[in-house]
Every structure is written in C-alpha cells, then in structure tokens.
Amino acid sequence: MKDSSDINAIVGGYLRDLANAQASPQKAFGYKRAAAAIFDLDVPLTRLLDPDGNLGRIAGIGPGSERVIREVLELGMSPIVEEAVEHSTRRADIHRQRTLRQHFLSKAEVRRILSDTTLGGPALDQYLGDLQMHSEWSDGSPTVMDIAAACIARGYHYAAVTDHSHGLKIAGGMSMAEAAEQRRAIDAVNGECGDRFRLLQGIEANIDETGGLDLTAKESATFDIVLAAPHSRLRKSDDQTDRMLTAVGHPAVRILAHPRGRMSGARAGVAANWDAIFSAAADAGVAIEIDGDPARQDLDYTMARRALDSGCIFALDSDAHTTAQLAYAETALAHARLAEIPADRVVNCWPLDRLLGWLRDRSLERRS
Template structure:
C-alpha cells in the first residue's frame, strides 16, 4: 500500500535532518507535518493548491513535484547523499513505517471493506485525558464532544499517581472524579454513559504503579508503557506480565512507538497476543497521530492470535477526539470485525466482560 502524502512527508523530513538545526530544518519539518495531516492526496491538487498548504513553499513543492512525477526525488537523494549522514537519516526513516497520513485515513474509512469494522459501528472511546491529569478540558466537555460524534459512551482514563510527569492523580482525587462522573451520568439520564477508568503506568517488570486493591474501583484499567521505550533489549516478559494481571482490561499503546522518534518495545509480540487472547485482555490501537500504535500490520498478527481490541483516540482535549479515526483506519486495514472490538459492544456487555478474569467474550468474537 502506497501512501503518497506519507512518502512525500518522509522525504521532507530527510531533508530537514540535513539542515538541522537551521531555519531550513524547521521549514521542511513544518511542511512535512502539514502534508501528513492534509486531508487530500497531493496528487489530486494543483501546484497552486499545494502551495496553499501551511508551511509548504517552493523548495518543498519541488520535492513534491519530483515524487509525483517519478516516484522519487532526485533533489533529496543528492542532498542526503552528499551530507555524510546517510546511515543516520536512513535509520530515522525506518521510524516512519506503517503510519498513515490523514488523506489515507480518509480513503480507508470511505472504502467498502467487507467484514471490517465501520465508523457507524463505533460506539465510544476508551482512552482520553481530562484536566485531572494532563488533559486540557473538563470531563463534561469531553463527554459533550463524544456525544457530538454520535457516541453512546466514553471512558475517562487520566494517568495514575505513579506517573507524576503526566500529572498522575492520587486515589483521593480519582475518587472525587468518580463522584463527578456519577453526577454526570445522572445528568445525562441514560442517554450517554461515562465509564470510570485509569491509565496505569506499566513498570519495567510488567507490574502496575498502583496497588492491586485499588484496581476494582475502576470500570476499566488501561495499562500502558511509558518508560524503557528506546531500549533494544527483549521485553517480552514485561508485556506477558501486563496481560496476565487480573485488574488490567486493555494494553494501551503496546509498543510505545513514536513517529520519526522511536521504534518502541522489542518483544515476541505473537506470544504476547496469544496470552492476551487467552486472558481476554484487549489490545489497543491508539489513534494518536504520532503513535498509531498498534499499526495495521502488527494488529493483523494480534487478530490471528484471537485478540479483542480497543480503538481509542488518546485525546487530551475534546478537539482531538477525531484521532479515533486513525485507530479505525488501522483496524479496517487489518480486517478486524466489529465483534472483536469492545468499542462496538453494548455498555452492559462491556461491564460483564470487564468483571471476569480470564475474561469471557459474550459474542462470537474470538471465533472469527
């Protein structure tokens, strides 16, 4: 699958590395970001329309035109080749694989793909952050943003107290948040449901930064790695431990990768997925534009292992809830059906699933 906007954005990032840390570095980097997030393929635009994209100037347009006309850029190849940094730039290029541009997400969501999840199947988002930790908006603002998108429920997953760098909340603060959620659920009168959640920090040994006795206070617990994400050592044991913890419902952004920055955790992922499937722990496809974790290729392996999935935005403001579309696009490319995605289940079925371990999937999800 060729994503021309992503390919062009990657070429511009290659150029930016040559010119680090001059103004050209920032110019090419900003153009790259704008192209990645532009909703239309550049091949469908005129040169004038391309130049109207924020940050794209004549120098970037030359690279765009070379790629669209010949599938590569002689300008980039020459400048990178003469820079003396070819190996470093190629290594960084590898950190952009299997991401999707906004234009590709739009295309994937618009296509008819038999058996794959559809946008209208998606009922709610299970990872987002409020002002309680490192988010920008109140819980009610997030809830109303979800309702505007047609959702029936959402889960607030502010960071746990073991991650102070992200404003992790103490348990007394979490309990106050739960009281607020109870009031909002009463206010919405059954038309919309808020689940009480937390994003717990996954420690190096695979345990959580929370006491096991605290986990039952939440409807859903997302366990996510936030450390040791650049190490090249095998971390299979860490991830196996995570999906073997009774209080964990979702393994959040499992690899911890970041676009153009880090590849993330090295592990025997098929083994991790088999364990997760056995225990009924959902594997997250995090739609954050810079994460896209898991991507569609790795998600395909998780599907083959029998996993169920959570497709989430990881929004830190109501105006970021759209990032769930990236998770949906990766799920569609992986061919994941809606009955294998907990965001497509009724609220009562989610709660029933969450209260058991190993978890029993009420639908026929694991048989597909």
C-alpha cells in the first residue's frame, strides 16, 4: 500500500487545532474557515510558493493562518499552534480530536492520487456509476432527473439513487408509499434515457442497535439495491461486531455503506473487530463501501486495504446530497487507489449486466 504525505491535510489539521484552542468564538470561526479553505484547494500549498518563497494570496486565509502555513511549509510543524494547544484549557480534547482526523485526504491530494499512474487501483475512466446519493425524496436537493443528467455529464453508464428509508426520520426517510411514487419518477427518467444510462432505485436502510434493518424483506425486495448503514451508537467504545455481522448477514443487503460512521475530528464511529466483518462480507458477496464525502472518507485506505486482504469487493460512492457533490466519488477512488484495489473488485467498475447479476444474487460475487 502506498502512503500519503498530504501537506494540505497537515496544515488544515493545524488550523483546526488552532481554532479549537481559541477562547473567542469569532477567532475560532476564522481558523475553521481557513482550515476548510486549505482542505478544499485544488493544488498543494507548496505549489503556491513563488521562487522567492512567498505565498500567494489564498481566499479565506487571514494573516494569523498565513503565519501557520508558512511555519509548516518551512519546519514541517507549527510551534505557534503547539504553543496555543499546550496553553489551552481544551488541550486534552484537542489531542483527542487529532486522532479523529487520521487518513483524511485533502482535495489536492485526491487530485494528485488520481493522476499518479504508478498506483494500481481503479482509474477515473474505469468508474461507470455511483451507487450512493440522495435526492429530494429524502435529505438531498436534486430531483431524480437532475441526478440522471449530472451522472450522464460525468460519463456514467448507471447510478443508484439511495434515499433514506422510513426508519431514519431525522434524514427525511421515505415512506413505502413515497418510494412507490419515486419508482414511477425513476421509470420515467429511464424511459427518456433509453440505453445510454440506467438509474436504479436504491435505499439506504438504517442499521438499528441490534443489527436489524428498518425494512421488511418484502419492502427490501421492491428496491433494485439495498445499502445498510449505521447512524447511531457512533460515539460508543463498546464492541459492536455482532451488530455489524447481523447487518451484513441480512440477505437483502448488497453494500455496507459508510461502515464505521466516522466523522472528521468529531467521532471515531463503530468500534468492532473489522477483520471479522470484512471476512463475513467477503463470504456473503456484500460490498464494503468507501464513502467519498470529505468529512466521512469511510473506510479510509488503510482499512480498505485490510478489507481487500480479507477478499472483499468494494463500492466507491459519493454519498452526494447535491449534483455538485457527485465529485466526491473521486475521494473514494483516491482511497481505493492508495489501497491498490483492483478495478475488478470494485462494483462501480463492472458493466451493467454484471452489476445487475450481483444485485439479483450476491453469492455470484462472493469470495471463492
């Protein structure tokens, strides 16, 4: 596995630390905004230095943040931030949050990885369709027609719209009556797209505390693809291996989506014996997702590599809630490339007929 030395992520992390060390909410806001701007730059900070070593102007960056950036570029670390953290009353909390930012890639690093031809993983042009996104039918904003148009513009052959199921009220989960209505809208989209694009009706089912889903077997059968994802007990340190094994064992499930439920700088997600879960997923033909939402990046490339070694297949998805966020699939691809997952093991790189075969019978793609 290749490693990542991501200068923008390192600088962004220091700016988050500095934000967390501020007593004034206004100052904290400024550093947080600066951190977000650095994570979202298209190029590494080192490329913004002119021949004299001066840093060009960066939108959203004030003088305080600029001093930190210069320091990290020069020294590889920031004494200003370390000092502020050591004197902060939130010192312990800041150290804990640092551990919750591991293996997150900045946008510039994602770009670099996608163009690094020495990596063995799936290439952008092998990626045929995205299998997790949200529409106006739950907590997303686009219509299913907007989604189809945006996916076609990205060169996809297919995609799955995967709104939340009725158990997740907080995310505007769809009732089964709404799902039937959405199905008619998707059928209309497919009627217009003909052979060049296929929109699947998926659902993101919620994994409850014991590993059950908020869908009956009969309800699950009405969707083309069922994702199962944890949205609760994500800050607990107790072992939840049995919960996740139960979810993977549910016969309707094809993708274990954002498996850990981690969130950058905020929570570690589900604690479990992941190798046991990966092994069960590989035996069942359930795909392990790499969720490309920049705040999730779940699984990251180190965990994905362990899943690969367990014999898993993978889904690389954007988890988009707007059509612009479909680009988050590139973050998922970057992790897969660092983990050197062969394209053949990535369900999004399969032609539609192989994908549909697996959706009918997941055991077709289980570990041999």
